[in-house]
Amino acid sequence: MAVSRTKTINRLRKPTLVVTTCSAGKRCTRALSVRSLPRGTLEQTADAWIGRLKRETQLQPAADLYKGRAFQMARKASEHVSGRFAVLSAGLGYVKSETPIPGYDLTIRPVGPASVLRKIKGEVCAARWWAHVSKGPFSSTLAKDARGSSQVLVCLSRAYAAMIEKELIGVSRMEGVQLRLFGLSISNHLCDALKPYVMPYDERLDRLGRPGTRVDFPQRALLDFVTNISPRSDGTLETDRKAVAARLAPFAFRRPRVQKRVSDDEIRRMVTRLMPKVGPTSNMVLRHLRNVEGVSCEQGRFSRIYNDVRRGLS
Secondary structure: OOHHHHHHHHHHHOEEEEEEEOOOEEOOOOOOOOHOOOOOOHHHHHHHHHHHHHOOOEEEEHHHEEEEEHHHHHHHHHHHHOOEEEEEOOOOOOEOOOOEEEEEEEEEOOOOEEEEEHHHHOOHHHHHEEEEEEEEOOOOOHHHHHHHOEEEEEEOOOHHHHHHHHHHHHOOOOOEEOOOOOOOOOOOOOOOOOHHEOOOOOHHHHOOOOOOOOOHHHHHHHHHHHHHHHHOOOOOOOHHHHHHHHHHHOOOOOOOOEEEEOOHHHHHHHHHHHHHHHOOOHHHHHHHHHOOOOOEEOHHHHHHHHHHHHHHHH
């Protein structure tokens, strides 16, 4: 009983740390672009990028730079628990929400004009890229922030799981720190040591009154967790996992349809064909593309292709 009481007191004394992935949408008039970087090795590309970051002077707090529904839900979750807030950025590293940062356009995804992979010669290791970009002028340290926290709640995508797995293992081993991870099927992309820390949310989250997309799933799960699970938790991992499972239990699991990935050119042809049939708005075309054609296409990628098609038709 004394040990449990001590853990409870320590938990109340230390804040919760909420960590989310960055968003493609940013509030800035000018963004530092990866497009002008020369091609080189991973190390050369990272050094060139960091050199340009150091010359940036138009800065604003990270919490104010990023747009998008997912980012705002993560911010709301941090405010709900009166916690600290930080961002995982492929272009900047681990960034505290209050850190002034520049607008930038870089992703480690393999598609799109902002993909840094187009600039790197040879094989790319996501963890190595993260290690290099974390030496940049705006990056802080997850481990240091985690040590001062009672809970570390992290929203993950596949790309970021590959980049920060080593840091997450370190956090999971910290005494007195409760690590919780959020992401749709993210366990499939983590090592065995981290799988237990993934809260077992699945597609049934939509039926709890938090509908959305696969892109914002981690943040929706996080918001549900801090609203409905954390307030009643005794702080143990097994209790939290069981509470999430119990919350989803009333709803039957429906296995999601497997969507196929196709090239930008193929999506462009499909958009051209579908616009006269399903309606002129991008939302109508994207919904048909996903639900009827069974094609997987991220919102930002689709918007770019859709706008290209519209310009070509006008």
